Amino acid sequence: MNEEFITLTLENLADEHLCCIIRSKKPHPGVEAKRQWLAERIKEGHVFRKLREKATVFIEYAPLETAWVPVTGKNYDYIYCLWAAGDHKGKGYGKRLMEYCLADAREKGRSGVCMLGAKKQKSWLTDQSFAKKYGFEVVDTTADGYELLALSFDGTVPSFAQNAKKQTIDRQELTIYYDLQCPFIYQNIEKLQAYCEANAVPVSLIQVDTLQKAKELPCVFNNYAVFYKGGFQTVNLVDAAYIKRILKK
Known part of the structure; x- marks a missing residue:
């Protein structure tokens, strides 16, 4: 069928x-x-x-x-x-x-x-x-x-x-790598940016917009990846509640 x-x-x-x-x-x-x-x-x-x-x-x-x-x-x-x-x-x-x-x-x-x-x-x-x-x-x-x-x-x-297994970066602030493959990502990034600005949370939002950038990422990636204090956290899309939790680490 x-x-x-x-x-x-x-x-x-x-x-x-x-x-x-x-x-x-x-x-x-x-x-x-x-x-x-x-x-x-x-x-x-x-x-x-x-x-x-x-x-x-x-x-x-x-x-x-x-x-x-x-x-x-x-x-x-x-x-x-x-x-x-x-x-x-x-x-x-x-x-x-x-x-x-x-x-x-x-x-x-x-x-x-x-x-x-x-x-x-x-x-x-x-x-x-x-x-x-x-x-x-x-x-x-x-x-x-x-x-x-x-x-x-x-x-x-x-x-x-090999770069994907590194799972560390020099940036200490909350850092999110993302592309626009998933329809949920666009608004997720907008909401996280608004939350971080309203709460004075330092954040780097890095769009992966070429194949080369994706292949060279320092972590596993399906369309999204989160770092904090230089360490890889997750490939899951995160919300404000998640940010609050990891900021306590």
Whole structure:
């Protein structure tokens, strides 16, 4: 029943719902930023496949060479996101999207498919226990428990870039690296900036706006990363309550 799904192209990108929880009749700045980001990425082989509904049912993946993550390897695909949420959960959509991705990778002659995970599941990362059912295995780790999962077709494996394992920076203030892939990021950054200004919290908000910057990041990254006092904190999007907690450290 592949007619239930659609793959975004430059021709249909402007008209299709982008599958996240955001619902708005007016243009949403985060969604529009995502469209602009995707317009460039689709040219590089990025795949965004979704249910033909206004639902959170989609997968995003890209050739590892052009994926905005500090992961290295030859001829792999990298999965950014795979979601089937809300009323659509438990209906087999996630299974079909994953199987589409794996079949697409094999058809294109890829060496395998990889994704970011962690020993303890992170709320903004794809369900790694689901991926492991398809044979994904841990092929690299960081000191604080993040994992690179891969399903290899030919025995080769990717790895975190050495700079990604550094996980320290010289800046001591709250520092957030972000790109505009996720529709939630735009307003998240606006709100955090407003909070920090209102509460005199020093903050550096650094947009990752090129592939090179993404590949050279000093931490694991899916589209967001937080540092404080020079140490890496999380890839999860954070709010004011989280900032209050880490400022007490």
